[in-house]
Amino acid sequence: DTEVTQTPKHLVMGMTNKKSLKCEQHMGHRAMYWYKQKAKKPPELMFVYSYEKLSINESVPSRFSPECPNSSLLNLHLHALQPEDSALYLCASSQEGSGRRRLYNEQFFGPGTRLTVL
Amino acid sequence: GENVEQHPSTLSVQEGDSAVIKCTYSDSASNYFPWYKQELGKGPQLIIDIRSNVGEKKDQRIAVTLNKTAKHFSLHITETQPEDSAVYFCAASGLTGGGNKLTFGTGTQLKVEL
Numbered sequence: 001d002t003e004v005t006q007t008p009k010h011l012v013m014g015m016t017n018k019k020s021l022k023c024e025q026h027m028g029h030r031a032m033y034w035y036k037q038k039a040k041k042p043p044e045l046m047f048v049y050s051y052e053k054l055s056i057n058e059s060v061p062s063r064f065s066p067e068c069p070n071s072s073l074l075n076l077h078l079h080a081l082q083p084e085d086s087a088l089y090l091c092a093s094s095q096e097g098s099g100r101r102r103l104y105n106e107q108f109f110g111p112g113t114r115l116t117v118l
Numbered sequence: 119g120e121n122v123e124q125h126p127s128t129l130s131v132q133e134g135d136s137a138v139i140k141c142t143y144s145d146s147a148s149n150y151f152p153w154y155k156q157e158l159g160k161g162p163q164l165i166i167d168i169r170s171n172v173g174e175k176k177d178q179r180i181a182v183t184l185n186k187t188a189k190h191f192s193l194h195i196t197e198t199q200p201e202d203s204a205v206y207f208c209a210a211s212g213l214t215g216g217g218n219k220l221t222f223g224t225g226t227q228l229k230v231e232l
Contacts (some may be wrong), residue, residue, distance in 0.1 A: 004161075031218065042207050042222035043162065056219065090161050094218055105218050106152065109161035 003027075004110035006091050012116045015081060021113045023074040023091030030096035032074040033107065034066060037088040043109075049074060050096055081117045088112040120145040122210050124223030131198050132231055139226045141208035142190040150211035151184060151191050152220070157204045165206075166193070198230045 004025045013019050023032065031050050035043035048056035049068040063085075065077040074091055090112045094105040121144040131137050143151075149170035154162035168175045168182045168191065175182050179198075184191040195202055208223040 040225070042225055043220075044222075045219060048219065106164055106167060107218060107220060108164065109154075111159075111161045 004091055004093055004108050006110040006113050008113060010114045014118050018079045021076040021089055023110055024072055025093040026072055029093035030071055031094045033092040034076050035090040037090055043090055083117050086115055086117045088114055120148055120210055120212055120221040122208060122221050122223040124208050124226060126226060128227045130229045130231060133198060133200060135198055137195045137198055137228055139193045139206055141223045143210040145212055148210040148212050152209050153182060153193050154207045155204045162207060200230050203228055203230045
């Protein structure tokens with residue numbers, strides 16, 4: 001299995017709602033990532049998990065809360081979002097290593113969740 | 119931090135012609151440079167990558183070159199086909215405390231016309 005899956009494909013939510021995005025991979029990767037992508041822009045890194053521990057938070061607002069319950073799953077909990085948070089949310093995974101081996105590990109992306117905040 | 123510039127932002131070529139996309143990066147510590155293709159409504163797909171100890175890499179119609187001294191790398195697509203039409207992103211990678219942090223270029227919209 002060489003695939004990263006994401007659910008749901010589309011999500012519409014109000015500013016007072018609480019929702020979650022889910023990501024799953026079965027490639028044995030121990031690094032997982034959340035990216036945000038606005039239209040006609042490159043992906044922007046939000047969070048990185050390494051061995052189920054948060055290793056990078058790119059100063060993301062607290063209304064986004066990541067969770068990595070096990071090595072195959074990654075969640076993004078959403079609460080009190082703003083309309084400007086509407087975007088494509090991408091999950092990715094890669095092997096993990098140490099030193100330069102980590103540097104060279106390919107990241108594989110899922111298809112994304114298209115989020116619309118009303 | 120790392121900064122990656124990408125040119126051109128749009129590129130139109132005739133089917134069968136070659137396409138070249140260029141990127142520059144700022145952090146001399148970056149050592150891994152992947153290229154992604156993103157079709158409409160899909161996630162980015164890795165198409166080729168190059169590591170700092172290699173100057174050129176080729177995979178069928180796609181090639182990437184790297185000049186570490188000048189801090190730039192390029193994607194070359196030969197014999198373009200309509201299915202090559204997509205947005206292409208270059209990226210550069212630096213070591214972090216965990217995971218592999220990619221910094222993306224701004225993207226190139228490639229259109230292959232019949």
